[in-house]
Amino acid sequence: MATTTRERLISLLSDSGDYKSGQKLSEKLGCSRTAVWKHIEELRKEGYVVEAVQKKGYRITTRPNNLLPGEIKHQLDTEKLGQEIHYEESVSSTQEIAHQHALNDAPEGTIIIADEQISGRGRLGRSWHSPKGSGVWMSVILRPNIPPQKAPQLTLLAAVSVVQGIEQVTGVDAVIKWPNDILIDGKKAVGILTELQAEADRVNSVIIGIGINVNTAAFPDEISNIATSLKIASGNEIERANLVRSILEKMEKLYNLYLEHGFSPIKLLWEGSAASLGKRVRVRTITGELFGKAQGITEEGVLLVEDDLGTLHRVYSADIELT
Incomplete structure (x- = not known):
């Protein structure tokens, strides 16, 4: 998916923190200065604080804690994962939308991400608490050339990626409970759901759903004793787009390692983060x-x-x- 004018503007206004003149932005974006101003006003409505200084220009001083594609792509260091992003404010389930995109030949690495899930689901048809503005609810489309019976390995690969991303961004120690839960202080913070589109002998796509309790401050009574969030564990508000970037970068490195060397190196990493081994x-x-x-x-x-x-x-x- 081509980078939008809005995404390019965010990148230009964020680059090095320097002011960018309206004229320079106009030239870089290939649009009029009036169009630049309109885009900046839209960014302000989305929660960006854009400082304007006469004879200097514009710069972003504060970024909103959102999951818009421009925020995720800003400084994202991947070749495939996250290069195409479909964002929705509210969905029934990102997995359902991802299945449709996968059937319509979405490129490998496409992600579907939402600010809220109405009918988020986990393994065995269970529901997943996915409130608005507090977490990361996303699905990643992969197209590995592997037989269907090996697809569960990618659940374990995703779990390692998420643990590494969480630890990099928050400093919080997270562990994996086989096969698809990530725990912090013994409570569930992340669920992973892997689904297939496959034929008898080959995988067409693997869709990995990842639900992360990021900035949730409290949970419903029925799950409050078994669920936690990164904010609760760290004591800090977490920038969600930064967390997504980190996870996608970790996942792409591990995925490339997996495609080149098989499951063995992933297995070692998984066992190093496992909560249950030896217990x-x-x-x-x-x-x-x-x-x-x-x-x-x-x-x-x-x-x-x-x-x-x-x-x-x-x-x-x-x-x-x-x-």
């Missing part, structure tokens, strides 16, 4: 419960749990609880 867990599947010690994951991303009799179980899909 006693309760495993709940559709067929029953299992208690034992989490020993690691296989090259396919399957969880290995050793029960009290020493039998090693391969867990493909389950809810895991530390005991």
Whole structure:
């Protein structure tokens, strides 16, 4: 997707913090000075503080904490991930929209991101609390040349990316609970949902949904004892676009590593951030419960749990609880 005039203006006004004259902006953007002024007024309505000084020009002094494409793309260092962004103020689910874009041949790395999800969902059809203006609700479209059975590996890759991004931006220690939850201080801060568009022997697209409680200050009573946010954990308001940039940059590096060297290096990184390895867990599947010690994951991303009799179980899909 081509960079819009608005996105280019944000980049120009943010570059090095220097003032940019209306004439220079007009020349760079290929539009009239009147059009430049109108774009600046629109930016102000979106929450940007644009300082105007006579004979010097304009510059952005304060940026809003939003998820608009121009904010995410500002200083984004990726080749594919996030180069095409579809932003919506409110959606039922970013996953649903991503599926449509993927079917319509959206390029790899396209992201769908929203300020609010009305019907956010997680694994097993569960709902996901996605209030307006407080979190990151996004879906990433990937098109790896892998067989469908390897797609779960990308859930684990995404989890490592999110942990790395959170730690870089906030300094908060986050850990992964197999297969798709990220915990901070024992409470859930992130959920990841991976879905496929595939044929019998090949993947057409992998759609990774990521929901992050960023600046949520409080949760509904029914989840307040199990959910947390980056703001609660760090004590600070987090710039959401900066967090998204960091996660996309980490994910692209790990994805390229995965495509070149397979799952082994991702597996090591995942195990280094795992909450449950070496600990006693309760495993709940559709067929029953299992208690034992989490020993690691296989090259396919399957969880290995050793029960009290020493039998090693391969867990493909389950809810895991530390005991």
